[in-house]
Every structure is written in structure tokens, then in C-alpha cells.
Amino acid sequence: MYIQYTMDQLCLLLDLEEDILQSHVVRVVNAAVNQTNVSIFASAHPGGGRDQDAY
Numbered sequence: 001m002y003i004q005y006t007m008d009q010l011c012l013l014l015d016l017e018e019d020i021l022q023s024h025v026v027r028v029v030n031a032a033v034n035q036t037n038v039s040i041f042a043s044a045h046p047g048g049g050r051d052q053d054a055y
Contacts, residue, residue, distance in 0.1 A: 005033070
């Protein structure tokens with residue numbers, strides 16, 4: 001239903017891990033997103049949208 005998200009999907013010439021402080025709130029948000037069980041959205045999402053194999 002959803003396209004898999006990973007922090008490694010960007011192709012940049014810098015290492016974001018080094019530039020973001022360990023205490024920055026973005027790390028908390030990233031951890032929360034990574035731990036979210038996306039199956040809870042299945043009942044609320046009617047389907048449709050972009051085909052995952054289109055790209």
C-alpha cells in the first residue's frame with residue numbers, strides 16, 4: 001500500500017548522520033516513523049493512488 005521509506009534513499013555527497021546532532025528532535029521523529037506499524041492505516045485507507053511499480 002505504501003512505498004517503503006528508508007533514511008538511505010537519498011543519494012547525497014554528505015553524511016547526514018554526522019551533521020545531525022544526536023540530541024536533535026529529528027532523530028526522535030525518525031525513530032517513531034521507523035517503528036510505526038503501517039498496517040494500522042490499512043483500514044482507514046481506501047486504496048488507489050500511485051502504483052508502487054511505476055517507478
